[in-house]
Amino acid sequence: MNLTIDRVSKHYEGDVWGLREFSLELKPGVLGLLGPNGAGKSTLMRILATTTKPTSGTAIWNGTDIRKNPDAIREILGYLPQDFGVYPNLSAVEFLQYIAAIKGIEAAAAKRRIAELLAVVNLGEARKRPLGSYSGGMKQRVGIAQALLNDPELLIVDEPTAGLDPEERVRFRNLLSELAGERIVILSTHIVSDVEAVATTIALIGTGRLLTHATPEDLLRSVTGKVWEWVIPSAELSGAKHQYLITGSVRREDGVHVRIVGEAKPGDGAVHTPPTLEDAYLFHISADRRQQGNGKP
Amino acid sequence: MTLFRVIYQMARADFLERIRRFSFVVTLVITVIAAYIFVPETGANYTTLDLGGHRGVYNSAWVGAQVAMLTCVFLTLFGFYLVRNSINRDRQTRVGQIIAATPVSKPVYTLGKWLSNFAVLAVIGAIVMAGAVALQLIRGEDTIIKPLYFLVPFTTLLLPAIGLVSAIAIVFECIPFLSGAFGNIVYFFIFPNMMVGEMLGGPKVLGVSYYIESMQAACRAAFPDYEKVINFGLNFHGGRTVLPQSFAWDGIPASLEYLSGRFLWLMIAIGVAMIASVPFNRFATAGRKFRTESTRPPRFARLRRIFGAGSAWIAGGAGAGAGSSVTGAHVHLTPLTGKRSHGRFGGILVANLRLALRSMPWWWYLGSIALIVLETAVPMDGVQQIVVPIALLWPVMIWAPLGNRELSHATQQIVFSAAHPLRRQLLAAWLTGVVVALVLVCGAGPRWLIIGDPHRVLALIVGAAFIPSLALALGAWSRTTRLFEVIYLFWWYIGPLNALPALDFAGSSKLAGGLGTTVVYMILTTAFLALGFLGARRQLSS
Numbered sequence: 001m002n003l004t005i006d007r008v009s010k011h012y013e014g015d016v017w018g019l020r021e022f023s024l025e026l027k028p029g030v031l032g033l034l035g036p037n038g039a040g041k042s043t044l045m046r047i048l049a050t051t052t053k054p055t056s057g058t059a060i061w062n063g064t065d066i067r068k069n070p071d072a073i074r075e076i077l078g079y080l081p082q083d084f085g086v087y088p089n090l091s092a093v094e095f096l097q098y099i100a101a102i103k104g105i106e107a108a109a110a111k112r113r114i115a116e117l118l119a120v121v122n123l124g125e126a127r128k129r130p131l132g133s134y135s136g137g138m139k140q141r142v143g144i145a146q147a148l149l150n151d152p153e154l155l156i157v158d159e160p161t162a163g164l165d166p167e168e169r170v171r172f173r174n175l176l177s178e179l180a181g182e183r184i185v186i187l188s189t190h191i192v193s194d195v196e197a198v199a200t201t202i203a204l205i206g207t208g209r210l211l212t213h214a215t216p217e218d219l220l221r222s223v224t225g226k227v228w229e230w231v232i233p234s235a236e237l238s239g240a241k242h243q244y245l246i247t248g249s250v251r252r253e254d255g256v257h258v259r260i261v262g263e264a265k266p267g268d269g270a271v272h273t274p275p276t277l278e279d280a281y282l283f284h285i286s287a288d289r290r291q292q293g294n295g296k297p
Numbered sequence: 298m299t300l301f302r303v304i305y306q307m308a309r310a311d312f313l314e315r316i317r318r319f320s321f322v323v324t325l326v327i328t329v330i331a332a333y334i335f336v337p338e339t340g341a342n343y344t345t346l347d348l349g350g351h352r353g354v355y356n357s358a359w360v361g362a363q364v365a366m367l368t369c370v371f372l373t374l375f376g377f378y379l380v381r382n383s384i385n386r387d388r389q390t391r392v393g394q395i396i397a398a399t400p401v402s403k404p405v406y407t408l409g410k411w412l413s414n415f416a417v418l419a420v421i422g423a424i425v426m427a428g429a430v431a432l433q434l435i436r437g438e439d440t441i442i443k444p445l446y447f448l449v450p451f452t453t454l455l456l457p458a459i460g461l462v463s464a465i466a467i468v469f470e471c472i473p474f475l476s477g478a479f480g481n482i483v484y485f486f487i488f489p490n491m492m493v494g495e496m497l498g499g500p501k502v503l504g505v506s507y508y509i510e511s512m513q514a515a516c517r518a519a520f521p522d523y524e525k526v527i528n529f530g531l532n533f534h535g536g537r538t539v540l541p542q543s544f545a546w547d548g549i550p551a552s553l554e555y556l557s558g559r560f561l562w563l564m565i566a567i568g569v570a571m572i573a574s575v576p577f578n579r580f581a582t583a584g585r586k587f588r589t590e591s592t593r594p595p596r597f598a599r600l601r602r603i604f605g606a607g608s609a610w611i612a613g614g615a616g617a618g619a620g621s622s623v624t625g626a627h628v629h630l631t632p633l634t635g636k637r638s639h640g641r642f643g644g645i646l647v648a649n650l651r652l653a654l655r656s657m658p659w660w661w662y663l664g665s666i667a668l669i670v671l672e673t674a675v676p677m678d679g680v681q682q683i684v685v686p687i688a689l690l691w692p693v694m695i696w697a698p699l700g701n702r703e704l705s706h707a708t709q710q711i712v713f714s715a716a717h718p719l720r721r722q723l724l725a726a727w728l729t730g731v732v733v734a735l736v737l738v739c740g741a742g743p744r745w746l747i748i749g750d751p752h753r754v755l756a757l758i759v760g761a762a763f764i765p766s767l768a769l770a771l772g773a774w775s776r777t778t779r780l781f782e783v784i785y786l787f788w789w790y791i792g793p794l795n796a797l798p799a800l801d802f803a804g805s806s807k808l809a810g811g812l813g814t815t816v817v818y819m820i821l822t823t824a825f826l827a828l829g830f831l832g833a834r835r836q837l838s839s
Contacts, residue, residue: 049714053838074716085707089656101648102715102722104641109633116630146711151633179630 001028001062001153003048003184008057010043010208018043020208021057030180032195033188034281035205041188042082044205045158048186049079061154075104078152080143082159082188088132092123092142095131096149103150110149117145120175122168136163144172148179155185161194173197192278204281206288216277223275223283228260230270240266245286247279261286303401307409311383312416320775321417324379328421332428334531335367336360336436340540343533348516349526352541356439357446358548362512364429365450366505369458370530372418373503374488376459378481378783380414381466384577385476389705393580403574407467411570414463415456422459426451438543449551453559454504460566461502467570471577478694481782485790504559505529511549519544645725646732652702653695653729664691665737672740677748680741685805686793688737689760690786696730696765697781700772700829704836713837723769723833727826730765741805756804756815763802763818766825773832 003026010018019040024031035041046052048059050070058065064072086095093114100110118127121141126134131142140163147155157176161169176185177198189195195202195216202219204211212219227247232240237256240246244266248259259273260266261283315321335345336355346352346363353359384407387393396406426447434440465484469475475483491502501507509527516523520542549555668688672680703709712722735742738757745753764785771781792800802818 046710049710051710051713051837071716074714074718077714079711079714081710083707084710087652087656087706087708090652094651094655098648098652099711099715101644102712102718104644104716104721105633106641107644109631112631113633120630143711148630151630 001182001184002026002060003062003154004060005044005048006057006060008044008047008054008059010040010047010052011055017208019047019054022205022208022210023057024203024210024213026184026186028180028182028184029200030176030185030187030198032199032202033186033205034190034192034195034202036190036285039205040208041190041205042158043208045079045082045156045186045188048073048154049077049081049156050074051079051081073154076150076153078147078150078155080147080157080160082162084143086131086134086139086142089130091128091130092118092134092145093127095142096146099146100149105150113149113151114145117148121145137165137168140164141168144175153183155179155183156188157186158188159190160187161189161191169194170197192281196277202277204284206285207292209288211284211288219277219280220275223261223280225272226261226263226283227273227275227279228262228266228270229273230258230260230266231255232258232267245282247282300405303405304409304412307401307406308412308416311386311410311413314386315383315413315417316420320777324421325424328424329428331371332364332368332425333432335364335425336429336432337539338436340538342538343531344528344539344541345531346512347528347532347539347541348513349523350541351516351520351523352543353512353515353546354438354543355433355436356545356547357433357441357443359546360429360433360436361426361447362450362508362546362548364425364432365447365454366508366529368422368425368451369454369503369505370492372421372455373458373462373491375783376418376421376462377466377484377488378779380417380463381469381480382777382779383410383413384467384470388580397580403577403579404571406579407471407570407574407577408567410470411460411463411467411567411573414466415460415566418459418463419456422451422455446548449548450508453551453556454508457559457562457566458503460563461569464566464569464573467573468576471573471575473576473578478697478778478782481779481786482690482693485786501558502562504562507549507555507558512546515546516544642721642725645721646728649722649725649729650732653733657694661691661694668737669740672738673744677744680744681805682796685738685741685757685803686789688741689734689764689793689803689805690789692730692733692737693782693785695733696768696785697778698772699726699730699765699768700770700774700781700832701776701778701836702726702772704776705778709836718837719830719833723830727765727769727829730768731762734761734764738803738805752812752815753804756818759815759818759822760803760805763822763825766822766829769829770825770832773829773836776836 005022005024005026008022009020012018017040022040022044033041033044043052047054048066050066050073054067058067059073060066061073061076066073087098090098096114096117097110100107100114105113118124121144123138123141123145126138131139134142140160144157144160147157160176161172164172173194176187179185180198180200187195187199199216201213201215203213204219212222214222230240231252231254233255234251237249237258240258240260244258244260244262246258247261250257259279260270261275261279337343337345344352345367353363384393387396430442430444430447433442465487469480469484472480474480495501495503495506496509509529513523513525513527668684668691671684672688675684698705703712712718715722735758738761742754742757745751745757767785767788768781771784772778775781788800788802791797793803793805796806798806798814801814802821804815
């Protein structure tokens with residue numbers, strides 16, 4: 001099982017690029033795709049889900065070019081778009097029956113699968129209610145269920161935890177971890193904690209380009225020795241924000257405890273502290289912004 | 298002042314959103330073409346305003362009045378369909394949710410939307426007026442341009458009329474059962490009543506009768522044998538060249554009575570737009586009616602026991618929410634190996650039928666059954682003239698969304714990422730339309746077979762395939778249901794209902810064309826189907 005993304009670019013109008021020469025090779029496991037808003041995550045997701053065509057480059061699924069033969073990937077794809085609608089007059093069961101039919105799932109198998117999935121996403125009791133009466137979080141769970149209907153080999157979920165409450169969010173992470181055995185899962189988000197919990201590898205994307213692709217451990221190692229905790233007076237916080245990359249701050253009796261990511265020690269009294277993925281993410285994104293000429297430290 | 302600013306800004310945003318769409322450019326092109334047709338050249342084989350073989354000299358007064366009157370009728374009918382989605386657009390773009398959370402009142406909102414509708418139609422009217430000036434010069438019977446003769450009829454006739462249409466469109470959008478295809482049909486039958494009512498001495502809603510009376514008087518003065526004959530609208534005199542005798546007409550005086558009468562209708566329009574705020578639900582979803590759910594207890598007690606009590610997605614239970622540990626969690630999902638049935642097209646067709654029929658209200662099913670029963674029971678003349686034509690209109694709400702259902706419900710990302718979206722899903726959607734059409738005429742078909750008229754059965758089958766093809770093509774390319782609803786409504790009205798053989802696509806009327814017409818509709822069906830597939834492919838690749 002292999003997905004190769006080969007120099008994929010997506011050009012919009014004028015000088016706007018969604019993706020530029022994006023390449024990545026994926027094996028079974030959960031890939032956390034992290035990047036700020038507008039970095040190109042959803043564009044990449046849509047290209048892989050074959051709902052958008054790349055301007056150049058392609059993706060190869062088990063040796064098949066999905067640009068030339070999109071149905072090759074559609075057969076084994078589960079896709080949860082970032083923004084999607086439902087048919088308001090159908091119930092969850094009817095909507096999933098419809099999706100199951102267009103995904104080519106046998107009626108009996110679909111029936112069992114739908115019952116299981118609705119139980120898994122905790123919509124068993126609401127299964128016969130019209131989707132038009134569902135809350136945003138419930139619709140999102142219907143979206144998750146439809147993505148899993150065909151037991152996909154490639155599962156693409158774009159901002160899946162949007163609209164879910166904290167409890168549901170943790171459960172969804174657990175679900176993803178369970179599912180990520182013999183399949184490729186691409187989890188696109190800008191919520192670092194979601195990725196931290198389940199990803200086996202992480203791809204950082206900024207301004208349409210791949211910044212880095214590494215394991216969480218390697219990503220953490222890339223900022224080891226660069227994360228500092230420094231106590232400064234409140235009055236100096238504003239100046240420090242302009243000077244350093246601050247990833248967190250807490251006000252205490254002795255001053256503001258700021259968390260700084262940088263190569264050099266920010267000042268006297270600053271001490272090393274173990275890095276988190278959020279530190280690593282902000283470090284790489286900030287470096288990319290600096291390179292593009294529109295970033296702070 | 299703030300109130301007017303709110304109304305202005307609301308109208309401005311909506312107006313700009315509309316005129317920046319490509320469809321508005323297409324509308325303007327059609328408008329210019331229409332304006333050109335409104336003033337036939339001498340020797341043309343049609344007339345648009347014919348007083349028993351007479352017409353006025355093409356001076357500013359006549360051209361201005363003639364084009365203003367025709368535009369008035371044109372925009373009163375088509376303008377309604379053009380502007381009747383301003384509130385729905387806010388609902389679909391979800392901007393309505395933002396507006397609903399602001400302090401703006403319902404009357405201010407509906408007034409803002411009315412003003413936007415009014416502005417869109419006024420822009421169209423202004424372009425036609427400019428075209429009318431050019432046409433006077435092109436026709437060349439009188440090349441002296443008198444601007445007031447254009448301005449007066451266009452402002453006094455057109456503005457109140459489009460004001461009223463804009464308001465009616467808002468009312469229809471605010472009343473749930475009139476906000477869809479059914480409302481389009483209802484307005485289609487309201488419009489002729491407004492027109493005919495005025496001609497018969499009723500309320501001068503459109504105001505064209507002021508001008509017609511004056512023109513008739515001038516005609517009678519020039520041609521004493523003239524009787525009150527008038528042909529207003531597009532009239533093809535059997536393909537013959539028309540050479541009307543002309544007379545001089547210098548317009549009507551803008552009397553206080555005339556101006557106040559027209560101004561009154563503009564005020565009524567504003568009042569109607571404000572009254573529309575009463576049924577307007579301010580984008581509330583809680584009160585919207587969806588099919589009611591079954592209250593039976595859940596059948597998944599066993600599964601719920603497996604997955605734990607309450608709300609757990611997984612066996613981790615509620616406690617799983619407290620931390621980020623994934624250990625100990627398990628999910629029971631039966632693998633689907635070998636359970637895919639790529640060859641089973643029937644499943645997709647059934648799913649599409651269910652999807653289409655689920656959204657229909659109970660009275661639609663009742664009406665469908667009644668129509669089928671009537672087709673078997675009513676004398677054949679009645680079946681041909683009334684029952685079958687109604688049956689060919691009854692499922693319009695099922696056919697209309699065929700070409701853009703995924704876009705309008707924002708499900709395209711999910712549906713189009715499934716395998717073979719064109720070959721399987723689109724074909725299934727089209728067949729859904731065909732099946733529904735065939736079921737609705739299944740009472741009439743066998744009767745024609747029994748009386749030995751198999752050609753009509755063939756024509757009926759072709760017609761059943763033609764309608765969804767037209768819906769698919771127009772929906773896929775226009776990305777709206779309205780274009781199909783309007784075009785089909787006119788096609789149906791002139792063809793099956795009024796028995797014009799060339800437009801009777803289902804060959805159901807007495808005077809229906811022969812096998813040749815059926816063959817033409819077979820070709821059209823194929824062409825529209827191909828167009829629909831191309832349009833859907835365009836949606837897929839965009």
